[in-house]
Amino acid sequence: MLSESDYQAAKIIWESLNDSSLTYEEYTDLVNDQIERTSVSKVTVFGDGINNTAVKPTGDYSSWRRYRNKLVNQDHWSDKSVENIEESAFNTLKYLTMDAETGPHKGLVVGNIQSGKTANISALIAMAADNGFNMFIVLSGMIENLRQQNAKRIFNDLQADGQGDNHWNNLENPSIRRGFATDELKLKPDSKEKYLIVSLKNVSRIESLYNWLKRDHNKQKQMKVLFIDDEADQASINTRDVNSDERTSINKWILNIVEDDNFGAMNYVAYTATPFANVLNESGKHTLYPENFISLLEPGENYIGPTQIFGLGDPDYQRGMQDIVNEIPQKESxxxxxxxxxxxxxxxPESMRKAIDWFLIAMAAMRSQDYKKPISMMIHTDFHKQAHSLVEKxxxxxxxxxxxKYQEDPKHVLKKFREEYKLGRDELSKETFEKVMTDYSGAVKDYPKWDAVKDELISLLSIPNGEFVHHIKMTDEGENVYGSGIHLCIDNSSFNDLSDEHIRLIYPDGNQLKKCKKAPAFIVIGGNTLSRGLTIEGLVSTFFLRRTNQADTLMQMARWFGYRQGYELMPRIWMDQEAEERYEFLTEMNEDMREKLKEYADTDLTPTQSAPRILQSPSYVNVRITANNKMQESRPTVFNFEGLNHQIILYKNKEKSMETNLENTKTFLEELGEYEANGAHMIWRGVKNQKVKEYLGSYQGVELDKQLASMPHIIEWLSENGENFPNWNVILAGRGKKGVRKASKDEWNVNGKTVDAVRRSKTDKSTDDIIDIHALRSPSDLLADIPDANDAPESVKKSNMGAITRYRRQKGMSNIPQLLIYRIDKNSKADKKSKERRDLNTPYDLIGLNIWLPESERRVANKSVVKYRAVTIKDYDQPLNSGTEVDEETSGEE
Known part of the structure; x- marks a missing residue:
């Protein structure tokens, strides 16, 4: 039976057969494109195996099918996204226990910032209910109004207007003293009653909940519990000394519930996009460590996240959409x-004024296109409440x-806006967006004509003074009133009191939105409340100036990640250079973590056998993974260069170094003898390790700690471990359709043959001494030494390193190290539309290298640098593989 997405793909292909002008090649391309666009992402679960006989609900009135239909009818969920939610939820469900015999099951589901995590939670609850679970507990953050919103949303997702097979009961703060009595619960196996409790992550609430749950032991034994801890790295972590018997209160009460063996079944599933503390702080039977499984949620194809904004692996678009990030000068900061x-x-200051100007421009542009939902700007500069009031003024x-100024000289103000609008359009074109978001399923609106934007700006700036900028107003009946001007909001706990104005952010509900003549506009200023849970709707301008260096905190603050249907080209971000560098590293860190989990999922290991490793930052970025008291039992682990995929992106801006590298590369390649030609690649197979090591030793690179693995360490490691990698494949990678050709007179060549040099411009971070190109390799070059690599799916050629590694393994190439050599054209030109790119303009071509070392079957001790952290696994009766420990004081890197 075809899945619904496969059916849609088949339908499109079938309809295309009626087009008599379609060639065979065009038909083949269409088939491949539709298969790729509609195929469901592989579900990644790293765990101890399937633990139940759960089936995927198919009945029209099942909770899952009713919720699925609701998702399908919402604009921002494509068919492929809904299929991914279905597969992710079902695969997580299969790792849960449905009885008490094996004790509580503990798992972790890793999402992405603002990527639809709540939809996945609702899907898992719905499927679990259809398979016999009856008690559902959701811990939902630290803020009561957000808890209420989540409770309302999840209950509405599940109840299906009372028409489904299951009857849902939303229990508000149950306790022994009030509310629903446990002896009234209907929990027998044939009962259709399901109970949902969305609780604040608060000590007294959780303690009261536990006392209520265990009041009637007979009822407790009938409870098949799915306990979901949303934002599980917040407040749930034990930050007391993990070697003592004391635990933080919330952690203690969660454990009291989870480890009570009187429940009919107990499953604790932690959800978070920043799981560093969950996997680094502590392990052991009597902890919340995800001993049974870790699952990855794949975001929908329309998700705009760290990789899309801060950089891709393809050098043609290696900066992603990073030109939408504008710098706050150090002086203004x-x-x-x-x-x-x-x-x-x-x-x-000027940068803040420009951010506000862009907010007004984007608002006008969206209103001119009849956008009706809220449009927002976020200003996040400090967590102190006093600072928020200063910013508001x-x-x-x-x-x-x-x-x-507009009233005094409208032409001057409109001229300024027109110039800023043109600059903004140059930062991100529709063409660039579509090249970065290759699988985007929605129709992307281009920028409207200036005249349409100008008309809306005139309308906005002509609003009477008292209505142009103000707080949210309230009627005598307490109803919020929204106008066509700008609603200025401060979101912190100092403004909880109600008066005739509402200072905190509160968006209009559906009925209030219908009353708005134009899309309502909001500028929201705040700190900690903007970091988690709160969705900033229609976010088009962000002014961000926080100084934290903790990876999990920084990622949670990035409210600009998410889905942007209907205004894809509009979002812009202002931050200082230090923050931008940190987010660039966090993008790498996040992708590395996800790829490592995918690699673990391909093995038979479990989280109690091989602890997840989290990438540490190089010293110049200065990012801490999380707070020290949230990674107490983690230890630095040696990275032994197996699995290394290292590209050189920094080059000496010295003629002699450039000339020497060209000469040494020519000598090295000419000594290798016969080569194979594959498009614009020259390939030498079976090159001895000693030969490669000598060439790398002759390479003149940059002696800076900015490179994650220094060349001397690699060479030293190869000397000690060369027996594992006796033969290399060496590739000279070029570009263009000419392929390998005869070199012209005076052209750089290898025994008379050459390929066209690749083009890589430099970034504005380059200095007089150092050239920074940001990215070197193209993902498809890593496949050049595989026979019939041209037949590889496009999704692999354009994919991340994990997918390419798996493809090499499929083709029997996983144990062969690879050296990619690039000759970079000295005349490489920058994209004229890029703000942060410059022409290369060097006296000689540059030589770039990419070194790829596979992981051998037997891991060996070696000398290297500390690159990862992993928790020390303990108290499990299984063989351990949590990484080689190293003395932190002598490791050379913290």
Whole structure:
């Protein structure tokens, strides 16, 4: 039986057969394109195996099918996304226990920031209910109004207007003293009653819940519990000394529930996009360590996340959409921070003014295209509440001055906006967006004509003063009123009191939205409340200036990640250079973690046998994985260069170094003898390790710690472990359709043959001494030495390193190390539309290298650097493989 997405693909292909102009090649391309676009992502589960006989619900009135239909009818979920949710939820369900014999099962589901995690939670609950589970507990954050929103949403997702096979009961804060009595619960196997409890992550609430759950022991034994801990790295982690008997209160009460063996079945499933503390802090039977499984949620094809914004592996688009990130100059950053520290009023600096201007422009553009939903700007500069009020006054002052200037000289103000609109359009074109988001399933609206934007700006700036910028107003009946001006909000706990104005952010509900003449606009200023849970709707402008260096905190603050249907080209971000560098590293760190989990999932190992490893940052980025008291039992683990995939992106800006590398590369390749030609690649097979090692030793590179693995360490490691990698494949990678050709006179060549040099421009981070190209290799080059590599699926050729590694393994090439050599054209030109790219303009071509070392079947001790952290596995009766420990004081890297 075809899946629904396969059916849609088949339908499209069948309809295309009626087109008599379709050639065979075009038909083949169409088939492959539809298969790739509609195929469901492989579900990644790293765990101890299937634990139950659960089946995927198919009945029209099952909770899952009713919820599935709801997803299908929502605009932002494509058929492929819904299929992915279905597969992810079902595969997680299969790892749960449905009885008490094996004790509680503990798992972890890793999502992405604002990628639809709640939809996956609702899907798992629905499927579990259809398979006999009856008690569902969701811990939902630390903020009561967000808990209420989540409870309402999940209950509405599940109840299906009372028409489904299951009858859902939403229990609000149950306790012994009030509310629903446990002896009223209907929990027999044939009962259709299902109970949902969405609880605040609060000590007294969880303690009361536990006392309520165990009040009637007979009822407790009938409870088949699915306990979901949303944002599980927040407050649930034991930050007390893990070697003592004391535990933090919330962690203790969660464990009391999970480890009570009187339940008919108990499953604890932690959900988070930043799982570092969950896998690094502690392990053992009496902890919340995910001993049974770790599952990855794959975001939908329309998700715009770290990789899409901060960089891709393909050098043609290696910066992703990073041109939408604008820099806050260090001077302005310092001015804002000093003013906030001193409690002094300050004038909005130029970068903040530009961010506000873009918000107004984007709002006008979206309104001109009849966009009706909320449009927002977020300003996040400090967690102190006093600072939020200072920023609000600064923003309000600028907006009022802007309106006054418009009234005095409208042509001048509109001219400024027109120039900023043109600059904004140049930062991200529709063409670039579609090249980065290759699988995007929605129709992307291009920028509207300036005249349409101008009309909306005139309408906005002509609003009477009191209505142009204000807080959310309230009627005498307490109903919020939304106008066509700008709603200025401060979201922190200082503004919980209700008056005739509502200062905190609250978006209009469906009925209120229908009353709005134009899409309502919001500028929200805040700190910690903007970091988790709260979705900033229609976010088109972000001004971000937080100084934290913790990876999990930084990732959670990135509210600009997510789905942006209907305004894909509009979002812009302002941050300082330090923050941008950290997010670039976090993108690598996040992708590395996910790829490592996929590799573990391909083995027979479990989380109690091989602890997940988290990439540490190089010293110049200075990012901590998480707080020290959230990774207490983690240890630095040696990375032994097996599995290394290292590209050189930094080059000496010295003529002699360039000339030497060209000469040494020519000598090295000419000594290798016969080669194979594959397109624009020259391939030498069976090159001895000693030969490669000597060539690498002659290479003149940059002696900086910015490279994650230094060349001397690699060479030293190869000397000690060369028996594992006796023969290499060496590839000279070129570009273009000419392929391997006869070199012209005076052209760089290998025994008279050559390939066209690749083109790589330099970034604006380059200096007089160092050239930084940001990315070197193209993913498809890593397949050049595989016979029939041209037949590889496009999804592999354009994919991340994990997919390419798996493809090499399928083709029997997983044990062969590879050296990719690039000759980079000295005349490489930068994309004229890029703000952060420059022409290469060097006196000689550069030589770039990519070194790929496979993982051998037997791991060996070696000398290297500390690159990862992993928890010390303990208290499990299984063989351990948590990584080689190294003395942290002598490791050379923290």
């Amino acid at each position: 310092k001015e804002i921070q000093e003013a906030q520290r001193d409690g002094a009023a300050f004038k909005a 600064s923003v309000q002052r600028y907006l009022k001055e802007l309106q006054q």
